[in-house]
Amino acid sequence: MSTVDDVVTRGRSLSTEQLLLIAVGIGVVLLVGDLILGVLDGSYSISRIGRYVTEGVLYGLIMGLAGIGLSMTYSILNFANFAHGDTITAGAFIGWGGTYLIAGWGAASLGHLALVGPQRGLGGPQLGISITSTPVAIFAGLLLAGVGTALFAVLIDRLAYKPMRGAGGIPLLITSIGVAFALRYLITFVYSSQSRGTTASVPSADLLLVDGYVSLDAHDGTLIAAAVVLMLGVHLMLQRTKLGKAMRAMSDNKDLALVTGIPTERVIRWTWMIGGGLAGSAGYLMVLWTGTIDWQFGWLLLLLIFAAVILGGIGSIYGAIVGGLVIGISMHMSMIWLPGGDFTTITAFLMMILVLLIRPSGLFGGKTTA
């Protein structure tokens, strides 16, 4: 923003922001107060809140994992990638094709398995796919989802974005909408638009929480473990390797990075690979967790991931993780006051809009860490 702009709008914009901030602050205080009072007088059961928080954390981990990739492309390539959601879907299908092939080898035709069971009949539940009964297939599938989507993301970059590398953020954003459209329906074309179940049920543990139980099953545990390992990996990669340093340099100042001799094109390729790989893994884990796969779950997740990334501050991977967790938990906590689950998504979108209005740089904004 220029000085002229500042002078013109400072008085007004400050007051709007402050008003909004005060309103949001009052709202948060009221909600927290109501929560505490409700817990104290027993109208909100602690175990129910515990269940919401657990679900929110699991959901948030997926959004955080997928958000890292979105945040990286946003800060390094400088555009909001609307095709990220469909990359997630593509990754899930690629990975689950691998899992089906390994777990169901010989039980059905190769085509049926590689296409994640496009027709009714033999699917994941029938093949008995789960982390406890077919761990190898699950891990291989997760790996395939990561690697396959990484390569796929580079291919998309080569075809769609590379020819317009110099263009601004807006033309690239519009292009990514086209990519999203093409990708989503290409997935339908190949894998069919049938929604299907992918996993058999797994043993779960009921944890006692004051006045009830919170249940966690083996797939929840797998999701937590895999997400934490992947996030740690990205953290180490960015902090310890030369590539990570180059990425941070590029997100800070692209021209300066170029002048310093950083091979920007190679860094961009790695950005797509890491972002795509994480998106694919997140998609795979999402399907493992929910036990169903369909052609548009990634697209439906996309705006929530945007919410997470914007809340955390674009460019910060830690922001994306924290943002994902905050959005996930608030979405589920909103069901305390707005029952039925109709408003969870609306809550997340409203939070995102509020963050954009009050603090567009997000919670971790200003310090771009990757």
Add this chain to the structure above:
Amino acid sequence: MSSTANAERRTQLESLWEHDAVKIIAVIGAIYIVYALIGLILGYSLDGIVNTLRRMTYLIAVYGMVTLALNLHWGYTGLFNIGVAGFMAIGLYVTMILAKPADPGGAAQYAGLGLPMPIAIIGGVVAAGLAGLVVALPALRLRADYFAITTIAFAEIVRLGITSDALQQFTILGAELGTGGGRGLIRNYDDPMNVIFQLEIFSSFVDLTNSLFGFGPTQARALAYSIVLVLVLAGIYWLIQRTSRSPFGRVLKAIREDEEAAQSLGKDTNMFKIKVFVLGCALMGLAGILWRFRRTGVTPEAFRPHVTFYIWIALIIGGAGSNTGSILGSGLFVAVLFEGPQYLRRVIDHLVAIGDAPNTFAGAVGPLLSANPVPLVRYTFAEFLTLQFVIMGVALILLMQRRPDGLLGHREETAAAIPLGARPSAAGGGSGGDGSGGSGSSGGFAHSQPRDQHDGSDQQTDGGVDADGTGTQAGTSENSDSRVSSDSTDQPDDSATDGETQ
């Protein structure tokens, strides 16, 4: 001899082609001819062919309206709105709730307010405009991409809200209303076009279409409805064209090109942006109403983000910033990308026996190993309607890569009141004021206006606007020139440095 005659004719044709109306008529005419031929190939009778063309007209008119409104946002002012579907939904839903009879009648339906249709339409348009105001007031300060995310999130909030069971039925001030939730609303009010259909003269229109095309009364009504939509489209075109040529519109273009320059000339750009955003949203609401208020009902599914992207594709085909382009883009989008694949499929189906397709992609690709592409072709054909969306996406990508300015986007719009091409050298108005007119102002603004820097017109665009934005659209040449020169003496140094510091 003949070559000069040819050349003359060619220049004549070219100058004819320059007219916007000619372009629109030529392209729409070509679309009609192609679809008439398709109808002939498919063996349609005359009324079938005319009905196909009528459907095309209806779609082009509706998409044209929304694209024009979006052009006002993005093409003229640079407001990156990707929540179009939300504003259309608000317009239609409010209108339907206002118009539905207060006594629900059927068991599964929800009550409305039972207001007369014109009031309901005004209510819907105003509601869409107000929604635009709600979004614009806080969000306009945001960067273009954040603004985009805010608008699409808003549109999704609207869609999820009208899908939600919680709003399925609600009570405001004692009036029982409802959005119908996921099942949507059924139109249980009279056909809103009855105003026209019940005129005496309309029965002769029915007779006329019957004798000309063999239309029945229903088809005649549909035709009349499409004609009304075309008239509304023409009205919106005229409105936006007039807006864009007015001092108000020139400020909008200045904001798009360089908001700071516009501010430095004393324009309250925020106010302009809010006004234009509300106006565009209201028009989107109107288009949403006209799109579906005659149908038997509406569900929230009609307002998925797809609709927004259709409009964007149409806008980018035509070229952002050109109203003619918006209509051309809508025509081409509807004819080639929206309806085209389905008709192509029908024609192929009619001409060639394709045979049974394999059920899955694997069944289609597997035989390729034994060099048998037939199952893949059959599968592709069977899944053509899915591929249509892939084609749309690829078209958008290719347009952005190869022709981001669209068909008509990159042309200079002469906003000055005097002809710029043939400027008299000495005595003309160009250097009228104090000698620092035309060229001086160009130099001053060239830094900040990369898109139009070789042409002085847009520089005069900014200069020609009164401080309060209420100046007359086309003054006399002395009048407008003196404004240009006075502005250029006041401003060029500031704005030049402004441009360089960016």
